[in-house]
Amino acid sequence: MSAAAIDVQGLNKSFGGRRVVKDVAIRVGEGRITGFLGPNGSGKTTTLRMLCGLLTPDSGGGTALGLDIIADAAEIKRQTGYMTQRFSLYEDLTVAENLMFAARVHELDRRSERVDAALEQLGLAERRAQLSGTLSGGWKQRLALAAATLHEPRLLLLDEPTAGVDPLARRTFWDEIHALAGRGLTVLVSTHYMDEAERCHDIAYIAYGELIARGTADEVIAQSQLHTWRGEGPGIDRLAREIAGKPGVEMVAPFGLALHISGTDPAALEAAIAPYRQPPLRWSPAEPTLEDVFIHLMAHARDNFQ
Numbered sequence: 001m002s003a004a005a006i007d008v009q010g011l012n013k014s015f016g017g018r019r020v021v022k023d024v025a026i027r028v029g030e031g032r033i034t035g036f037l038g039p040n041g042s043g044k045t046t047t048l049r050m051l052c053g054l055l056t057p058d059s060g061g062g063t064a065l066g067l068d069i070i071a072d073a074a075e076i077k078r079q080t081g082y083m084t085q086r087f088s089l090y091e092d093l094t095v096a097e098n099l100m101f102a103a104r105v106h107e108l109d110r111r112s113e114r115v116d117a118a119l120e121q122l123g124l125a126e127r128r129a130q131l132s133g134t135l136s137g138g139w140k141q142r143l144a145l146a147a148a149t150l151h152e153p154r155l156l157l158l159d160e161p162t163a164g165v166d167p168l169a170r171r172t173f174w175d176e177i178h179a180l181a182g183r184g185l186t187v188l189v190s191t192h193y194m195d196e197a198e199r200c201h202d203i204a205y206i207a208y209g210e211l212i213a214r215g216t217a218d219e220v221i222a223q224s225q226l227h228t229w230r231g232e233g234p235g236i237d238r239l240a241r242e243i244a245g246k247p248g249v250e251m252v253a254p255f256g257l258a259l260h261i262s263g264t265d266p267a268a269l270e271a272a273i274a275p276y277r278q279p280p281l282r283w284s285p286a287e288p289t290l291e292d293v294f295i296h297l298m299a300h301a302r303d304n305f306q
């Protein structure tokens with residue numbers, strides 16, 4: 001792995017006596033894009049904030065950008081760009097005015113030059129005089145990204161950056177994230193979208209405050225040891241409920257006219273579908289999707305923690 005942009009161990013955080021992050025350890029290479037996934041309220045944002053000096057852990061520690069996350073939190077914050085879940089720019093300022101405001105907040109030199117360059121780079125130049133509140137969701141996100149990266153941070157933290165944005169605008173946004181990472185920026189991004197998870201170099205899956213899966217998308221799928229069969233044929237969707245109750249069947253999900261059946265015990269899974277393996281129904285082994293794996297992880301985490 002490349003040099004570590006983030007290397008932390010044993011992070012814990014409680015709010016009002018409730019532990020929402022538990023012993024999280026994570027190492028992130030420079031220039032990598034790491035996606036944080038997990039159910040709502042599982043501690044993703046809290047973890048991200050602790051990794052880049054925005055929140056102090058109750059215990060544990062380590063480094064971000066080679067700096068101590070507790071002692072050097074102020075310096076880490078200066079080198080971090082943060083895009084929050086909600087659009088946090090001024091709707092009644094123009095695009096250019098918002099960026100100029102961000103430039104002043106960061107006390108940057110050559111403000112006009114930097115703002116012009118950012119507008120150009122993110123394709124916002126033609127909209128520089130448009131009131132930010134009148135931008136579409138996709139353009140707002142690009143403006144927010146421009147504001148978060150204007151001070152040329154080394155670490156970029158994106159909290160569900162494209163929630164509610166259409167697929168084309170999301171793709172453009174992600175192309176830009178990859179371009180930034182290509183220039184060496186380390187990116188931490190929380191998301192609930194599977195296509196975005198697949199566009200990350202690495203994934204960290206957090207449930208109930210614990211980091212329970214980590215690696216590339218392929219590694220996370222392989223670690224899950226999940227097996228999936230795909231069934232097709234007339235009326236197969238109507239079998240979902242019947243098959244779901246059988247031993248070894250952990251998940252049943254309709255995909256259009258097909259049915260995906262998954263479980264971690266391959267023999268039990270085959271036994272479960274055996275009565276239905278006859279024409280006109282057709283069955284074939286399938287690769288579990290990242291979504292299959294996350295739903296599986298979430299179900300198991302719930303069993304373990306609740």
Ligand SMILES: Nc1ncnc2c1ncn2[C@@H]1O[C@H](COP(=O)(O)OP(=O)(O)OP(=O)(O)O)[C@@H](O)[C@H]1O
Nearest residue numbers: 015016020038039040041042043044045046047190
């Ligand atoms: N400042 C705070 N004070 C009290 N409780 C908090 C605070 N910040 C977060 N929490 C609680 O900690 C838990 C974890 O929250 P966090 O925002 O980290 O989750 P998340 O995984 O990012 O959720 P989501 O996917 O919904 O954004 C939640 O139960 C939340 O209500």
